[in-house]
Amino acid sequence: MNTLTIESICLLSATFVGAGMVKGVTGMGLPTVAMGVLGAIMSPLTAAAILIIPSFVTNVWQMLAGRGTLRLMRRLWAMMLCIVIGTLIGTRLLVIVDPVWAGRALGLALIAYAAYALFLPTLSVPERLESWLSPVIGIVTGVLTGVTGIFTIPAVPYVQSLGLQKDELVQALGLSFTVSTVALAGGLLAQDAFRLDQLGLSLLAVIPALAGMWLGAIVRQKISPKAFRRGFLMFLIILGLELALRPFP
Incomplete structure (x- = not known):
């Protein structure tokens, strides 16, 4: 996908409309879906580069949609700093690792995230543990972000375990995803x-991503978010298996 052909534009648009819809319904999942689909047809390195701008735009929007941004930054600064450090390390691995192995890592990350979300209960982390656990989570999340282009593991389960209110949770995830996106770009x-x-492809992807989010917000009013989420997670497991089990060329 080195030139803007009609086929590449259509594929990119369809991918980011679908990824945006998932984010519009569930509040997350745009990088996960986009990396999963694009990673099946191109190298994870190229897919991660295309993901940068639409992910940044949608996550900044999510991060700023409330009043708790500064408070969350003060609480989670150590995690955010370590996400940056880990991502810079992981991106180096993404560049030098064989694309087949990078694709396998992406597939395993998709399966791990979907399996956790489907089958494991939400944990609860006592506030006294945050001072040392947040940096550890940040480093691991950053390395996996750099290697796979996916920002969710283990950041999402960890943030969900902090006992935040609904709006704060959405903003905290937006903050984490925004920092991961900027670190990945760097x-x-x-x-x-x-x-x-x-x-150019990354800029082009912003419009379908925002259109997908708008459609997702409409879909959210029509169907059960839980049912949609289950279907989405099963799709990720299938996609992850395809990537992880792909034979060597």
Whole structure:
């Protein structure tokens, strides 16, 4: 996908409309869906580069949709700093690792996230543990973000375990995803892995991503979010298996 052909535009648009719909219904999942689908047809490195701008725009929107942003930044600053450090390390691995193995790592990350969300209960982390646990979660999340382009493991389960109110939870996830996106972009630039044609594709993806979020908000009013979420997670498991079990060329 090095040039803007009709086929690449249609594929990109369909992927980000679908990913945006998932985010519109569930409040998350745009990078996960986009990386999963694009990672099945191109290298995870290229898919991660295309993901940068639509992910940044939608996550900043989510992060700022409330009054608790500064309070959450003060509470989670150590985790955010370690996400940046871990992502810079992980991005280096993404650049040098064989694309087949990077695809397998992406597939396993999709399966792990979906399995956790489907089958494991939400944990509860006492506030006294946050001072040392937040940096650990940040480093692990960052490394996995750099290697796979997915921001969810283990950041999402951890943030969900902090006992935040609903609006604060949405903002905290938006903060985590925004920091991960910026760190991923910095890591790709540092490795000279963000080309001009990928920037054009990434800009192009913003419109279908926002359109998908708008459609997702409508769908959320029509169907059960829980039913949609189950179907979405099962789809991720199937997609992850396809990536993880893909034979070597």
